[in-house]
Amino acid sequence: MKLKNICLGIVCVAALSGCTDKMDYHEYTSYDKEYVFSDFGRTAGFVNNIYSYLDYDLLGTTSLASACDEAEMALTYSNVLDYTNGNWTALNPKSQWNYYTPIRAVNYYLKNAKDLDFYDLRFNQDYEEQMNRYKRYQYEVRLLRAYYYFLLVRAYGDVPFTTEVLTEKEANSMVRTPASEIFDFIVNECDAVALELPIKYSDLENDAAGGSTNPESGRVTRGMALALKARVLLYRASKLFNESEDKELYKDAATANLEVINYCNENNIKLGNYTDLWGADNWKASEMIFVRRVGDTDDPERTNFPIGMENAKSGNCPTQTLVDAYEMKDGSEPNPKDPYTGRDPRFAMCIAVNGDKWPNTNPDPLEIYVGGRNASPIAYATPTGYYLKKYVDGSTDISASTSSGGKRHSWVTFRLGEFLLNYAEAAFKYFGSADGKDDKFTMSAREAVNKVRKRTGVNMPDFPEGMNHDSFWSRYKNERMVELAFEGHRFWDVRRWKEGGVKSIDRVVITKNSDDSFTYTRNTKSLVWDDKMYFYPIPDTERRKNTNLTQNPGW
Template identity: 30%
Template sequence: MNKILTAIYACSLLTLGACKKDFLVTTPSDKVSGNNFWQTDKDANSGVNAVYNDLQNNDIFGLYVYNDGLTPSAYIWDDGGTGFGPIAKGNMNPFTTAPANKFKALYNGIYRANLALEKLPGVKMDPAINHRLIAEVSFLRALFYYQLTDFFGDVPLITKIIPLNGALPGKETRANLLAFIIKEASAAADSLPKSYSAAMTGHATQGAALTLKAKAQLLAKQYPEAAATCQTISGLGYDLYTDYRNMFISTSAENNVEVIFDIQYLAPGLGQGSLLDKRLSTRSSFSSGWSNVYASVNLVKNYEMKNGKAITDPASGYDAANPYNGRDPRLDYTVVRPGATWKGIPYEKLRLDNFATFTGYLTRKYVLEVDGFGAGDSPLNFIIFRYADVLLMLAEAENEAAGPDGTVYAAINKVRARKGVDMPPIPAGKSKDEMRDIIRHERMIEFAMEGTYYSDIRRWGIATQLMNGLIVTNIAGQQIDKINFVDAFNLWPIPQAEIDLNSNLVQNPNYVK
């Protein structure tokens, strides 16, 4: 595949050393080129797979969990060369690596999608399959644009291949970008199936397109519309998986009834594995992990007692001498803490020094708890959309649109009542403001160490309140950092290198060179 892509996207770099002019315009018969690709159904599928391949990029979804390290839920000290460290500490600027890499990676994906959408209509193949592939690519392009506007706000909207030396556009507003995403996702949903055969697992479905649509509607504050979209998704047959823990640490739970869209990683040794096991697991003698992102003391304190009460409630039964007893089971399904085990190894026997964890906690999610594969080559899929997200989006949208009615309670309580979690329902009689806080807390806990909470707190407009001046401590209560977060950081800076290339680009507010 890499050879094919290299040929497709670098076909203009033909060697000019031949002496005959007609040689320069001869289509090679033994290689893939822009002239002989996009001819057959095999070409079409390979080209579309190339767009899917961008999802694995570290700067798109490959290391998406790092986003939690930009929230009160986790801490990043050593970012493993990703550029997240300066963002986590409040030192972001137009030259910071992570924004530059993300911006470039997403537009590379959009370029591939635009190329596919221009070429697919001319491919000689089954019209029904061709129509579906166009819908899949349209969904992926919309997903890339959602990531762009989520992180950067206003960005250029490019829907066609721009010729070499062609004029580059300026920014489009976030409102117009979201309208584009909603329109594209809606059209894709109309052309995509509800499900595929096992051989097609991982391709975008109607549910994936509608979930993206709901997220865009929620970001646009179109609450009644978002609630309606989530209700439609609820009728597609998804449900909550009955084993929350294994959903994130075992390949046996992959592609379950809760998964709406994920990244399909391949078996070890094929060069298509996930890096998360290497990036998140302990740097002990039992593993070659890097432990770049650590669950925070703040996150652990936010897990309720099994009776649904906060640990700060005198009636909760919380025992400071046994702080992990009787807690929400999702704590142990997400975090490796004192008294727990990891890969059967007691916490106390893991090498827990300043190169293993600064907070005293390790991340359990997305670290495959079996042996037999090399570090950084995990076959464990990464879930982008799952049904619990749809339920909590439904609760949020309905609460904002109509207040805490029965739909809101039913959605959030279904998440809490998942088998194996079995948390008590939210008591009746909550006000709209009270329910808003409850939903936000539930999202923090349900999606801890999955990377989504960073987008949530910026969407809610509370990131500065939560992050600026945040004192990061370890489990002994010792301060290890203090976070600087100003309002400007709610949007990432447009990379200075991109502004230098495109005079029509304007920097986001309050960033300077």
């Protein structure tokens, strides 16, 4: 396990800056715990560094969107292709083991940062404010630790678990703890810290109760605690972790996800415009529960803008499989000669097609037909017939002469739309019916899905009453693929459902005819899938250090 003694080298970040909208990271190194925890700024920096491990998948060259059926990576040298080409092994493990680093930092903080008073600051005007921040830190880091354990269990199933600060020898002799026990720990931690965290940091007032004249955002909240619990309980109920599909676990999941929905209703967190989910100000969108701030960057644009533009790489190209998930608004079948007109409005918001003027900085409409300026046979042109819009800022100029380094990007960790769908899934599995409900669950699975489909700017037709079991389940999975596209869910959903993984993706080849019409020819690319891929392999390097670590089946 990569668990080194923090006293030998702590990488921290400075305290929060005066900005109210993000944490400003400035690294420094310290070698002594008394030094770190004798100063509020250094203590805050230690906590902020724990935040720095929060995950995000902003559609770079290793995005998991291209490790499932959402997208195909155009850059044939990208190692994300290892997930689907047979090169994924315990020696090439795509390791998630690094989450033990912040987990150990949390354990270290909780052991060594107790009962601090920062006495030297007692005459400072903001002393009370800083002390109240310090008092919240213990709850913040406990929630972060719970989240990091979720990321590990999601990937590996049973994993080593501890809340103690271990020596290297102790760490490298641990055995794997059952996933069910870790799920219980996460749920209990969420319950324990939720009421100790604010709903919004901006709601805190500078008074004796412990408010702040400099509200911080980007920190974990009560909503994140409820959201993590709800997501964890859905995973625990899913077949990957619940082989018998015990309905009581789905009842627990439905209860927790309904609690998130009610929390959102009570705190004016509501569905808004779908396109508000990305862009420089997406962290302000009305349905956000927790957003991971990434900062100013143009990497998503450089990676995913269409080939043929200066500095563009094509990147994660949406598949025809994903395109097929976007229903026609009138319920009809797509016209083979005009396959995009009349689809779910989310399609045009997320996916760039032949003839689109995309991005804004592109002087010409896209030519994705064979021989076009954005298509084969140009090296690294889209292999699927599409380019990506979602999470990519179309107003960004990446040309060498004008590039400004990009705009703010933030990763959506938890938002209301997910929890309406989570609730729908759990309620459906519990009742065995899309229309089932009772005095406790007064909203049916079908009604929850329809709330998402009726969101501003989308307004898709309702799922009808009386859908049979297979029809609802198929369309629910389809709806989830569409609503949560490129938000980091699909790769994990196809695993927790345990319905066979991803064995192929569909693409389209577009040819231009002599009359300027187009022909769309579908083809299928086979992917390597083995059921061992439901879980990641334990990295071989870790098993060499710790012979007590058993390997996941098949690896």
